Amino acid sequence: MQLGVVGLGRMGQIVVDRVLEAGHDVVAFDLDAEAVATAADAGATPAEDLDDLTDRLGDDKRIWLMVPAGEAVDATLEELKPHLGPEDVVVDGGNSHFEASVRRADSTDAAYLDCGTSGGPAGAELGFSLMIGGPEWAYEAMTPVFDAVATGPDGHDRMGESGSGHYVKMVHNGVEYALMQAYGEGFELLADGRYDLDLESVARTWNNGAVIRSWLLELCEEAFREEGTDLGDVADHVAGGSTGTWTVQEALEQEVPVPLIYQALAERFGSRADDGRFSRRLANRLRYGFGRHEVQRREE
Numbered sequence: 001m002q003l004g005v006v007g008l009g010r011m012g013q014i015v016v017d018r019v020l021e022a023g024h025d026v027v028a029f030d031l032d033a034e035a036v037a038t039a040a041d042a043g044a045t046p047a048e049d050l051d052d053l054t055d056r057l058g059d060d061k062r063i064w065l066m067v068p069a070g071e072a073v074d075a076t077l078e079e080l081k082p083h084l085g086p087e088d089v090v091v092d093g094g095n096s097h098f099e100a101s102v103r104r105a106d107s108t109d110a111a112y113l114d115c116g117t118s119g120g121p122a123g124a125e126l127g128f129s130l131m132i133g134g135p136e137w138a139y140e141a142m143t144p145v146f147d148a149v150a151t152g153p154d155g156h157d158r159m160g161e162s163g164s165g166h167y168v169k170m171v172h173n174g175v176e177y178a179l180m181q182a183y184g185e186g187f188e189l190l191a192d193g194r195y196d197l198d199l200e201s202v203a204r205t206w207n208n209g210a211v212i213r214s215w216l217l218e219l220c221e222e223a224f225r226e227e228g229t230d231l232g233d234v235a236d237h238v239a240g241g242s243t244g245t246w247t248v249q250e251a252l253e254q255e256v257p258v259p260l261i262y263q264a265l266a267e268r269f270g271s272r273a274d275d276g277r278f279s280r281r282l283a284n285r286l287r288y289g290f291g292r293h294e295v296q297r298r299e300e
């Protein structure tokens, strides 16, 4: 099979490598010429632009988009559209909003598959978990590629109609936020609690048979091993947040309570206050207001 891959960053290069390794052909394009050269070194055919990519794919085009969610997906699809017909398939493997995916699917003649991708660059060796929405025939047509990119046949499935793949991935990320928060709170208590603990040892012990073992916990173990039990100079600042925000927005719309996911998202936002949290500063001052408790002042 021949696959066009657009977007050759951390995730796209893995798609290229795994698809090539499974014996398929890849035509690769990225705005960044260096990324195209890396894919070519791996065995992909480099494309100069999207016209060149579609020309090289011939009939029954199969194209995987792995560009940043948002404008880059729209821009790429707009350029591809004149080259696409009903027998072609486009997969968006990025973290797009599910409603944007439904809109994009409606706007193109090609079959459009929204594919939530989990595993991250660190999961490359194992393969990814793929949650796919869109027409069944297109899912079937892409199965050899999904088998290659995922951990295997059990690492991917069609969730349902258009949008459902990215919907499931959005909720997955909400769960990811909450799990990270739960591990974070547990380790914070252990770090600041009454025993002098080696947190790498705790994580390793938990990872071997404990109820709460998981890949995220293995990553906690790795973090303590590489950064130290006090996390060294790792800052109190968590970036990201779009997929968690979408999860909370959707939960509000559906009137489904997701307090843990919301709390994890709120903690992220809170971590970004450069000048300390205003609400905590006000609480500090109010305790003086009603109780004459000493106000803690910032150091100059």
Ligand SMILES: NC(=O)C1=CN([C@@H]2O[C@H](COP(=O)(O)OP(=O)(O)OC[C@H]3O[C@@H](n4cnc5c(N)ncnc54)[C@H](O)[C@@H]3O)[C@@H](O)[C@H]2O)C=CC1
Pocket (backbone or CB within 6 Å): 006, 007, 008, 009, 010, 011, 012, 029, 030, 031, 032, 035, 066, 067, 068, 069, 072, 073, 075, 076, 093, 094, 095, 096, 117, 118, 119, 120, 121
């Ligand atoms: N990094 C991760 O852990 C995961 C990322 N994702 C999603 O996968 C998608 C890609 O993520 P990464 O590979 O991490 O990003 P990245 O920033 O490493 O790579 C994006 C690549 O797309 C290229 N690009 C940007 N606009 C383009 C355009 N219009 N045409 C062609 N190429 C273009 C960039 O030059 C870059 O090489 C995103 O939607 C991300 O949310 C999904 C699961 C995990």
Ligand SMILES: O=C(CO)[C@H](O)[C@H](O)COP(=O)(O)O
Pocket (backbone or CB within 6 Å): 095, 117, 118, 119, 120, 173, 176, 239, 240, 241, 242, 243, 244
């Ligand atoms: O999808 C992912 C993991 O599953 C990506 O790593 C994503 O970037 C995580 O979301 P955020 O950037 O909001 O932390």
